[in-house]
Amino acid sequence: MMAGLEFTKYLLSRPAPGSAGATGTWRTYRPVVNQDKCIKCGLCWLYCPEDTIDWLEDKSVRINYDYCKGCGICAEVCPVKVIDMVKETVV
Template structure:
């Protein structure tokens, strides 16, 4: 009766294509604090204490907040190929 929506990834498409810079985690520097996970506006960073972080590049828009909030500068923003 009503056109309803259900939660699903990619409600605006494969938003990883929006990216100009790509966050790359230097896991050897990572102190597993979880701040990048906490502040990522996209929920594209997965984290459990002890497992360190993993970024879903299909959807990461490359905003760079994770790199900015990282207390040990373990995330680099690397230009995407072709940019």
């Protein structure tokens, strides 16, 4: 780094997950997808605020529980209602 530009290390930031910590711990309810009944429409992926749902190559979805906050939007928008919001238990 050019002399004098050290401040950019603190002034600038770069994209990385978990910028507000492990937000999965915020969750009270966990979305669980019934993969067998999923119609692979991708709406849960499209509306997830946190970008914690991946819409995979085969159009199935995978939820990143490290960061999912459990808002339940995915379950709400699922047209076939195959996402259940399951109460988290103490591990």
